[in-house]
Amino acid sequence: MAFVKICNLEDLWEGEMESFEVDGQEILVVWPADGEIAAFQAICPHQDIPLVEGKFDGKSIICRAHQWSFDCITGAGINPADSRLAKYPIKVEGDAVMVDTEGVQVLFAHT
Template sequence: MEDDLWAGEMRLCSVAGVEVLLLRTDDGDICALQSNCPHQEHPLSNGEFDGTILTCAAHLWEFDAFSGHSVNPDDAELAQYPVKVHDGNVLVSVEGIKPKHSHA
């Protein structure tokens, strides 16, 4: 449910067998990103989210929650999944979207 995710929070969920990290930005937007860091596949849910930037706990890689693009380093990316809110339910589509990988 949309109301279960507060601004600045993140939650790991499963959509059609795919682990997805839901984030609610400081602006109230809900984003859905791949759940593992593209660097060495550490779970991003173990990291920190400040409402805008998602930081991987393993090596402190930072990602913009809105775009999925890395901030530091600047050459990586997270897969984004389309999100739609309908009647208070958060609907995420994972069809045809593969997690991204990056240099090690």
């Protein structure tokens, strides 16, 4: 695995999400309140809408366009349940937040 630094912890807020570009890919980073930081594809698998423009309620990532929602821990679809976000390996070393994009493919769903 080739982890790349995407930001520092001070660039994120617990309970919020932020988007970062890594190796030409947009990565959505979420930090659930009292939870661990996770990284997912930054576009909705429905119609390529940037998820950072949506909402994050601390448990679900919700697309602004059609309200598709995803679990912030696993990336599994909540609405609709047969959708999913690609999840990237992520780790924190000191103050550095690092992600590995190798081998992860952005997922697309039915329309």
